[in-house]
Amino acid sequence: MTWLARHDPVSAGRRFRDRLNRPDIYRLPGAHNGQAALQARAAGFEGLYLSGAAMSASMGLPDLGLITIEDVCFFIRQVAGASGLPVLVDADTGYGEALNVMVMTRRFEEAGAGAIHLEDQILPKKCGHLSDKRLAAPAEMAAKVAAAVKARRDMVVIARTDALANEGLDAAIARARLYLQAGADAIFPEALTDIDLMRRFAQGLPGVPLLANMTEFGRTPQLTGAELQDLGYRMVIWPVSSLRVANHAQQQLYAALRDHDTTAPMLEQMQTRAQLYDVIDYFGFEALDQSISKSVLPEPR
Structure with a gap:
């Protein structure tokens, strides 16, 4: 059935949340355009990921927070529209402060996003697996999370923390708890460098839905979805794989x-x-x- 004739009465956010609530890990391969989204759907995947790095690279740009809300909406419309699947979208640092985050949240949800993740870096931001990342104050990031939650209708809001490299595991877990208090539905701990750290992070937040990033050529060891589920993770992304192969x-x-x-x-x-x-x-x-x-x-x- 073409997307012109497809009408799903359930919002993308609700479908994303319903799938996340199932016991098996939610596998979200990256899809950098509509064609990749259709191929991932045909392979049997139930959701997709839209990476800021993949969108930037598709435009011939580095992943330094250079793309705009409208640039991302263009990608959301083609990936979500073509596939009909719930899409988790990389919202970088939110495109500004609280009001900007609210505008972004509304625009992305209107474009078809089922979930977003916000990160606690400041601009110019970097890929989470590079060095010398600069962090926002925990309270500033929590305010952005609260703003996204206030602006959304059904969309799932995930808070990403890049704090491990600069502040250590305990501080990263403390930040995650603050972001959960601000209303985040799940946590994305970025660039955990070994399996023990991944396990300890999950143990520090029992019962909280966690997202793992299995990007290639990064700092985190490559694990299967099943192995990540055993460590306590509920979602996994392969963010740039389709773009790298293409x-x-x-x-x-x-x-x-x-x-x-x-x-x-x-x-x-x-x-x-x-x-x-x-x-x-x-x-x-x-x-x-x-x-x-x-x-x-x-x-x-």
Whole structure:
């Protein structure tokens, strides 16, 4: 069914919350555009993640808090709209202070987000797995969390803390407790550097839904969803994986085109026209308008 004919009476926030409340871990692969979102849905995933780093890189920009609320809404509309799945969106530091956070929350929810996470860095912010991150005061971050909770309708609000590297585990847990008091539904402890720290963080917040970040080439060890569930985590994201794979393939394509003056050497690595049309439900869209005759695909040559 195309998204034009799909009408879900339950909000994305409610669907995200209902899935989070199930006992098995919520697996949220990153999807950096509508095509990736459709492919993740076809693979059987029940929710998606929209990474600030992936959105920035898609625009040719570094992940330093340079993209705007409207930039992100463009990505939310295509990822949530194409897939129909609840999407967790990276809201960075909230695009300002309390009132700005409230505007962001409303805009993202209107665009189709099911959940957001806010982080306790200050601008210019950095990827959570890089060095020398600068932190907001705990009370300032708590005020942003409270503002997002006040502005949302059904959306899940997750508070991310980057405090481990600068302040240590106990301070990171204390920050998380403050953010929960401000109304956060879940906590995202970023860049925990070993399994013991991950376990101890979960033990410090018993019963609190926690999110784990399984980004590649970062500071956190790579674990499976099942292993994270055993450690006490309820959500897991693979934020930039789809973009990394797509970018690597594109790099190979352009090199082959430069070297061979044709794309012929890359044909076996390409999604075919028929496969693309199947993913985007091309003929389903045609069927919605009886004035469009059904297309016939060209024979492979």
